Amino acid sequence: MKPLSACPPGSNRPSTFLRAPRRASAAILAASLLATLAACASSPANDPAAVTVLRVDAARFDDPNNREPALREACAAWRLNERQVAAFFASGREYPDGTHDAFYWLPCSIKGRLRAQGREWDFEINAAATATWTDGDTVRRWGCMAKACEPLVLLMPDQQGP
Incomplete structure (x- = not known):
């Protein structure tokens, strides 16, 4: 067979x-x-050994009006290392388009690069527990509602979404 x-x-x-x-x-x-x-x-992203984090940049705050100085400070203090980035993707799950309504968004994110499934991806983790992987025109969206993500982000979803 x-x-x-x-x-x-x-x-x-x-x-x-x-x-x-x-x-x-x-x-x-x-x-x-x-x-x-x-x-x-179980996607390869859910296996921490299958995701190799190549680079993690410092958190970036993107609120030109500076409406939330406390959030700017929290963003400046937010850090993830390679192991924590891999843990975020191992605990999170990939979501199809249109299901990010279950998550919040903050003007704070960490970017970097990883290797998974034989490809290299640029990633961006938003401080509100969402992320994207981008390779050319291919974009994959992630979110994490797992308890394991709480120490990795600044704001978790409230579990009232889809």
Whole structure:
């Protein structure tokens, strides 16, 4: 029997299933399908060893009107190291477009670069527990509602979103 296909980048589902010969039993097909789905359910970003953080920049505050001096101070003090960036992505999950409504946004973020899934990505983690990975025209969006992200960000979601 031929193996089932791998998950495409940015997906938690197999893209296509190759047809097995008719003589393969339902039990074999079911076991193969379950193994593939299990492999795809945890994206490589959820495995800290699969994300290699190459660079982490200092936090940047982007509020030209300086409406919140206390937030500017908190942003200036916010730091993440390579291990913490990897932990954020291991604890977070990728969200399709349109589901960021569950999260807040702050004018404070940390940028850097990482390697995952055989590609290098520019990342940006917002202090309100969201992030993006960008490689050319490909953009992947992340959010973290897990307790493990609390010490890594300045503002967690309030769990009232989708």
